[in-house]
Amino acid sequence: SAVISQKPSRDICQRGTSLTIQCQVDSQVTMMFWYRQQPGQSLTLIATANQGSEATYESGFVIDKFPISRPNLTFSTLTVSNMSPEDSSIYLCSADRRGADTQYFGPGTRLTVL
Amino acid sequence: TQLLEQSPQFLSIQEGENLTVYCNSSSVFSSLQWYRQEPGEGPVLLVTVVTGGEVKKLKRLTFQFGDARKDSSLHITAAQPGDTGLYLCAGDSSGSARQLTFGSGTQLTVLP
Numbered sequence: 287s288a289v290i291s292q293k294p295s296r297d298i299c300q301r302g303t304s305l306t307i308q309c310q311v312d313s314q315v316t317m318m319f320w321y322r323q324q325p326g327q328s329l330t331l332i333a334t335a336n337q338g339s340e341a342t343y344e345s346g347f348v349i350d351k352f353p354i355s356r357p358n359l360t361f362s363t364l365t366v367s368n369m370s371p372e373d374s375s376i377y378l379c380s381a382d383r384r385g386a387d388t389q390y391f392g393p394g395t396r397l398t399v400l
Numbered sequence: 401t402q403l404l405e406q407s408p409q410f411l412s413i414q415e416g417e418n419l420t421v422y423c424n425s426s427s428v429f430s431s432l433q434w435y436r437q438e439p440g441e442g443p444v445l446l447v448t449v450v451t452g453g454e455v456k457k458l459k460r461l462t463f464q465f466g467d468a469r470k471d472s473s474l475h476i477t478a479a480q481p482g483d484t485g486l487y488l489c490a491g492d493s494s495g496s497a498r499q500l501t502f503g504s505g506t507q508l509t510v511l512p
Contacts, residue, residue, distance in 0.1 A: 391442025
């Protein structure tokens with residue numbers, strides 16, 4: 287398995303500001319992903335974080351709003367830019383390892399935008 | 401767009417009762433995974449089913465993959481309060497868990 291940590295665990299932010307969420311994995315992984323989840327609901331994939339190149343975004347998500355970095359195999363960041371109350375959600379980082387055929391999830395970052 | 405519908409969306413039962421959660425799609429998946437998520441935590445993998453018709457048992461939990469690999473069910477026998485959580489199915493269309501489509505989720509509450 288892989289142990290994944292996220293920082294911050296929660297934050298309350300003002301409209302129009304930006305927040306960067308960090309995701310750290312304890313071992314080298316092949317793929318890293320960012321999801322959004324409303325409490326008690328399903329997960330929606332935002333993007334796949336690619337090491338050394340631009341992230342691959344899903345339909346409905348754009349780089350200007352959710353810039354992602356992945357400078358190495360064990361670390362990634364997601365920034366939620368120019369936030370509005372609609373961005374209030376739980377943001378989850380996940381990763382997989384070659385041959386594991388599963389994704390391991392971080393504990394999530396609960397974001398509230400006022 | 402692949403969709404996975406879960407039912408029921410909410411389920412509240414007494415300790416000791418049995419329950420079944422369903423996960424249905426019109427799409428075929430190479431495998432299907434079941435996760436459980438508790439408040440403040442990320443989803444944790446319970447099981448992966450790969451073969452059509454496959455049945456896997458994990459203590460009191462029984463998972464079944466439909467013959468056509470489009471649907472799955474999770475049956476819990478003699479539910480306990482510790483089973484409380486959000487149950488999510490996720491279909492894998494990539495064959496390597498890199499393209500997961502998550503179901504709508506079932507929030508289970510087991511009352512003591």
